[in-house]
Amino acid sequence: MTNPENSPTPTPGADAPASSSAAQDTAAADLQAELDALRQRNAELNDQLLRALADADNTRRRAEEEIAKVRKFAVEAFAESLLPVVDSLEAGLAVQEATPQQIREGAEATLQQLLSALARHKVTPIAPAAGARFDPHQHHAISMVPADQPANTVVSTLQKGYLMAERVLRPALVTVAAPQ
Missing domain, CATH: 3.90.20.20 (GrpE nucleotide exchange factor, coiled-coil domain)
Structure with a gap:
């Protein structure tokens, strides 16, 4: 009986042809x-x-x-x-x-x-006329007064505002008509 442990183990590539070594190289x-x-x-x-x-x-x-x-x-x-x-x-x-x-x-x-x-x-004045619609982007209301004109309209301009290239440098100071 042959013992498998004592049998020689094949070495890889031992049976491979010489061309296999060249292919690997x-x-x-x-x-x-x-x-x-x-x-x-x-x-x-x-x-x-x-x-x-x-x-x-x-x-x-x-x-x-x-x-x-x-x-x-x-x-x-x-x-x-x-x-x-x-x-x-x-x-x-x-x-x-x-x-x-x-x-x-x-x-x-x-x-x-x-x-x-x-x-x-391009610095231009903002001077709203009396009766103009109040614009909070260009006007700063410092007071509301009773007036004979529609509510939220400019009654008077106390100080001009100024724009620079359509950007507000300073808003105009205005008084605004109070709701009745």
Whole structure:
């Protein structure tokens, strides 16, 4: 009787032909070539990623610089448009013996210069007429008074408001008709 424990165990590949070893070498070489190609592709993608991140950072930095320049030059242009107003006020103050009529005319001319400068920068007044519908986005009601007009309409404007490019800088101060 033969003991299976004492029988020789077959070694893998011992009975395999020599061509099997060559196929394994070819497969290993193919796998190594594929691994090398994947490593190279990974390195290329890493490089592309780093370049894209650097490009995004540069774009962000350029945009921030551009925004800072726009803010700076917007204020500069606004200040330049106010310089003639300053000049007019200084010229008016330099006159020693101006009559009240001359002072009034100078103040009116200076006001027109100022309003023109504001208009060039899209700053427009909000001055609702009596009877206009109350708009809480543009008006600030400081009181409600009994009036002979419909409720929630402007009775009087106490102080003009101002818009800048359709954005409220300051709402107009108004009194509003109370409900009856």
